[in-house]
Amino acid sequence: MKYLFFDLECANTDGGGKICEFGYVVTDESFNIVEKDLIIINPGYDENGVRERFVTEDRVIEGLSFAFSFDTYRSAPEFPVFYDRIKNILIDKDLMIFGYAVRNDVRFLNYTLKRYGYDPFDYMAYDIAEYVKYDRDDEKSIGLGKAYTEYVGEKSDAGLTEHCSRDDSEFTMLVLKGLLAKQNMDLHSFLSKISYKPISSVKEIEREEEEKEARRCYTEYCRECRPYIYDSGYIGARISLSREAQQNIDFVNRAIDIAYKRDLLFVRFGNETDYLLCISEEEYKSRKRQNANLHPSYDLILIDELEEL
Secondary structure (H helix, E strand, O other): OEEEEEEEEEOOOOOOOOEEEEEEEEEOOOOOEEEEEEEEOEOOEOOOOOEOOOOOOOOOOOOOOOOOOHHHHHOOOEHHHHHHHHHHHHOOOOEEEEEOOHHHHHHHHHHHHHHOOOOOOOOEEEEHHHHHHHHHOOOOOOOHHHHHHHHOOOHHHHOOOOOOHHHHHHHHHHHHHHHHHHHOOOHHHHHHHHOOOOEEHHHHHHHHHHHHHHHHHHHHHHHHHHHHOOOOOOOOOEEEEOHHHHOOHHHHHHHHHHHHHHOOEEOOOHHHOOEEEOOOHHHHHHHHHHOOOOOOOOEEEOHHHHOOO
């Protein structure tokens, strides 16, 4: 078995990721690199035939830059030229696939397939960012650069360039290697320990639609509640859902049902809320630790407690 680490860069994410790089690194089970490459992709044109803009083309964004000039990307072929190659890489059954915050990359690629009229293809991808959250015992994610510094060392010593997808793939591999060394475990033992499931690219399409519906339902109920938030006669509780909770349609529907029955108001912003509703015991404990020195104006709550308010 070999390991594939991949990463995408997008010119912009308006409506979906307009991919401009596909980079990858292949290693053996000892993390020795056996292949690495970078595919530069023209992000193409929008539905009006106007070329896609790069997010930094008209303004400077701190911490964000592209590895190559805009002209370099625009002189490259568009995605269809590379479709077969990228698909064959990702569906190779001899490769175990990894990325950092890889759900974003999976979604960008799914969007690109739809954009160019291709059917989705299925592959499984493991998210190193989730491993880092587990190791740090923290529900809050950290970026790849910070993870590299924490598990490996100074990025300047690596001879790699951030935001070049090939090099970010190598950064991701080195973070995993450093994390496993810290855990003093091999990869398969570590995966058994944390019982983490990889992301299915095809199931992610359905998941994304469910998340959109969950956020829509939550936002709509918050809008219904808005006129009553500052009503001096209201004596009930004001509830916000955590970001994770807002993405789970079953959880949102159950929370709204409880709110209707118990005359509770949903609000979207923390400075207006009495309680932040967490989706799980794990998130509750993690946020409790994070809030220990912050003294927020709201309390944390689980959904079973919501029924008792």
